[in-house]
Amino acid sequence: xxxxxxRSIAFIGSECYPFVKTGxxxxxxxxxxxxxxAQNCDVRVxxxxxACIPQKYKDLxxxxxxxxxxxxxxxxxxxxxxxxxxxxxxxxxxxxNEEFFGWGKPYTDLVVDIPKYCFxxxxxLSALLYMNWIPxxxxxxxxxxxxxxxxxxxxxxxxALGKSRAIFTIHNLRFQGxxxxxxxxxxxxxxxxxxxxxxxxxxxxNANMLKGGITFADLVTTVSNTYAxxxxxxxxxxNLDAHLRYHAYKLGGIVNGIDTNQWNPATDKHLAVNYDASxxxxxxxxxxxxxxxxxxxxxxxxxxxIGLVSxxxxxxxxxxxxxxxxxxxxxxxxxxxxxxxxxxxENSFRYYENAYKGNMASCIMYDESLAHSxxxxxxxFLVPSLFEPCGxxxxxxxxxxxxPIVRETGGLKDTVAPYNEFTNEGNGFTFDHYSAWLLxxxxxxxxxxxxxxxxxxKQMVDRxxxxxxxxxxxxxxxxxxxxxxxxx
Ligand code: ADP
Ligand code: GLC
Numbered sequence: 001x002x003x004x005x006x007r008s009i010a011f012i013g014s015e016c017y018p019f020v021k022t023g024x025x026x027x028x029x030x031x032x033x034x035x036x037x038a039q040n041c042d043v044r045v046x047x048x049x050x051a052c053i054p055q056k057y058k059d060l061x062x063x064x065x066x067x068x069x070x071x072x073x074x075x076x077x078x079x080x081x082x083x084x085x086x087x088x089x090x091x092x093x094x095x096x097n098e099e100f101f102g103w104g105k106p107y108t109d110l111v112v113d114i115p116k117y118c119f120x121x122x123x124x125l126s127a128l129l130y131m132n133w134i135p136x137x138x139x140x141x142x143x144x145x146x147x148x149x150x151x152x153x154x155x156x157x158x159x160a161l162g163k164s165r166a167i168f169t170i171h172n173l174r175f176q177g178x179x180x181x182x183x184x185x186x187x188x189x190x191x192x193x194x195x196x197x198x199x200x201x202x203x204x205x206n207a208n209m210l211k212g213g214i215t216f217a218d219l220v221t222t223v224s225n226t227y228a229x230x231x232x233x234x235x236x237x238x239n240l241d242a243h244l245r246y247h248a249y250k251l252g253g254i255v256n257g258i259d260t261n262q263w264n265p266a267t268d269k270h271l272a273v274n275y276d277a278s279x280x281x282x283x284x285x286x287x288x289x290x291x292x293x294x295x296x297x298x299x300x301x302x303x304x305x306i307g308l309v310s311x312x313x314x315x316x317x318x319x320x321x322x323x324x325x326x327x328x329x330x331x332x333x334x335x336x337x338x339x340x341x342x343x344x345x346e347n348s349f350r351y352y353e354n355a356y357k358g359n360m361a362s363c364i365m366y367d368e369s370l371a372h373s374x375x376x377x378x379x380x381f382l383v384p385s386l387f388e389p390c391g392x393x394x395x396x397x398x399x400x401x402x403x404p405i406v407r408e409t410g411g412l413k414d415t416v417a418p419y420n421e422f423t424n425e426g427n428g429f430t431f432d433h434y435s436a437w438l439l440x441x442x443x444x445x446x447x448x449x450x451x452x453x454x455x456x457x458k459q460m461v462d463r464x465x466x467x468x469x470x471x472x473x474x475x476x477x478x479x480x481x482x483x484x485x486x487x488x
Contacts, residue, residue, distance in 0.1 A: 007482045008042040009033075010133075010164075012124045012148050013141035014106055014117065016047045016092070019057050022106060023311055024256070024392045025142060025171045028223070031259035032478070035471035037089040039479040044133065046124040048101045048116075049083055049094035061085045061094060069126050071119055073189045080123045082131070093131075095123045113144075114179045117209065118187040121147035125156055134160045136486045139167045143177035146213035147188060153216045154194055165485040168217035170210070172389055173231050173238045174315065177209030178202070184209070211243060218485055220244075220251045223390035224411030228253030236387055254478060255414050256390040257471035258399065263375075265400050270372035277465045280401045281458055284376065291377030294370075295361035297334055303359075304450050305334045306443070307378030307402065309371050309393050312341025312349075312364075317384035317407060320436045322348045327440055329356050332451065336374055338363045375400040380446050384431075384439045388412045394428070398464035403457070404428035405442050415469070419449070424456060427464050 015021055016029035033043040049061075061083035068077045081096030095101070100116045107113055121140075125148060128134065138161070140148040149166035156162065181195050184207040195201040200212035214220050222228045230236035232245045244251060261267075266276040272290030275283035285301040292299045306328070310316045322345070328335065335356075337349050349362035363370060375381070381397035383406045390411030394404040398416075406412040408430050419426035429446045431438035450457045 002039045002476070002479065004040055004479060004483060006040045006042060007137060007479070007486060008133075008135040009036065009044075009137045009139050009482060010124075010128055010135040011043060011045040011139050011141070012121070012145045013045075013047060014120070014144035016045055019047065019053045019092070019094075020050055020106060024390065027258065027392055028171065028256055029141065031257065031262070031471055032475065033090045034088055034259065035257070035475035036478065039475050041479065041482070044091045044093055044128075044135070046093045046095060046127065048106070048120055049081070049096040050101050050106055051103050052105050053094075057085070058083075064093065065130055066096075067126070067130050069123060071122060071187065071189060073186050075189075078119060078123070080126060080130075082127050093127060095120060095127060097123065110177070110179060114177060114183060114209075115187045117144040117177065118147060118184065121145060122151055122155075122188070124148065125151055125161055129156075129159055129161060132160075135164055137165050137167060137482050139169065140213065140217075141169045142171050143175050143210035143213070146177060146209035146211070147190075148213070149216035150188075150190065150194060150200060150212040154190060165219075165482075166217045167219045167221065167481070167485070168213035170214075170220065170222040170231070170389070172315075173210070173222075173236070173240065174387075176211065176238065176240070178206050181205055181207045183207075208240075211240060214240070214243060214247055218250065219481065220247060221481070222251070222253050224255045224414045225253035226413045227387075227389045227410040230387070230410060254474050254481075255411055256392060256395070257474050258392055258395045258469055260399065260470045263396050263399050265376055268372055268376070270369045271376045272373070275376075275401075277462065280461060280465060284401060284461075287373065287376040288378070291336065291373050292334070294373065295336060295363070296358070297336075297361055298358045302332070303334050304332055304380065304447055305336060305378045306380045306382055306405075307374045307397070308335070308337045308339070308382045309374055310339045310341075310383075312339040312345035314342070315386055315388070317386050317434070317439070318345045320384050320434070320439045321382065322352075323436045324440045324443075325352050325356075325360070328443055329359060333447070334359045334361075336361045336363075336378060338365070338367065338370055338374055340364055340366055375402055378402050379450060380405055380429075380443075382443075383407070383412055385409060385412060386434055391415070395469040398427060398467050399469050401461040401465045403446065403460055403464060405439075405446055406430055407434065407439070408432045419445070419460065421449075424459065425463075427460065427467060
């Protein structure tokens, strides 16, 4: 346990592994609180109690209390239940309300999601007040929790939470929670002034929940240094670059880690064969053969197998991937894709699976266990994103000795040092501009080292496995930030 002073933190966000996860936000909401406990923090995580949370977790929750809360501008009141589960030193409080969370998955469309997360922001804070658990820091994440700092500094400013500090972390600036001012004002009951341009209003008359988080938080962070800089530019700024530049004095980047116990090739129960740094070169081949068998690929440990595990959206650089698959596929290469998302990508990957039977597998599904087998069984791992706030898959790939091929953007740039053929250093193969030819070139450079300089390839695998991708360092940086805000 770190010997810095103890601080209490409420994490508020829309997903948390293993209860509910659609992407990296869920991973961070799980792994960072655990790492903060080791930094002498007292952490409570508040998430909605969605219907889709597996029953085995619901069975573990205990009733912590309930109350009625006013929400809308016409005074309409809503039930708020708190179901609690304590695990590994972290307290999870699930916010219950049948009307908002009693059906479906976390995200549907904005018509439904805006009222849902307006409710969630106020309900999470009201739950803290109800439990009389007043944290030093309220740390909220992404647009779904963007109104938390807004409520703290307006309607709830007179409560005990008025003294707590607010931190807002941007995991993905693309999603902002935008709707008409009237709609958001009705659902939140927030006063008129808040809807001005410097606060949560937009010039087109809409209101923006993520913008509210930026405006009212004491500090704003994002999940890598490079992304913190990028979002202040027009290309990456998603129309908020000017607002972010205005608030740049309180904006910084802290790179994500991964939970190295959850992702550990030496103990991973999903793998055919476990391995660590001492036997990776022999055992990883066995995981490759097992993966090929599982997916119906030609079994050959000599093939260069490239993996991709991703939400299938245009953020992830899939247009580049799609346009070069025919050039990548040769008799020495296989590609494995795991993901769900936009139909255009799902269908093109299905098409390629059929076109390259036996050497290309497209698993259009969400499957945690298969993801583990892919991280272990592949030689290289593709993350050619258009933008990437941090990216966790390249970190996991490195942890499993799988060499990343990434575009130099956001957290990919901050975590994957490019291979330098002169000094024999680096963790992976990188390219800068968003170009299919540069991606193809990076893949070809990787193949060349793999096939013509196998010793150097192995040394890169060794460097990747030795790299610290844990939360240890970044959790310390978060703790220092919490301390800097709470010098009492
Ligand atoms: P993002 O949050 O933008 O989706 P990240 O790289 O931060 O990207 O995190 C993605 C997380 O979701 C990783 O843990 C990855 O393994 C997981 N993941 C993505 N798609 C799938 C899938 N189809 N099946 C299993 N896990 C997936
Ligand atoms: C977002 C980003 C991803 C990041 C994750 C966790 O979903 O797209 O880059 O790793 O959040 O912070």
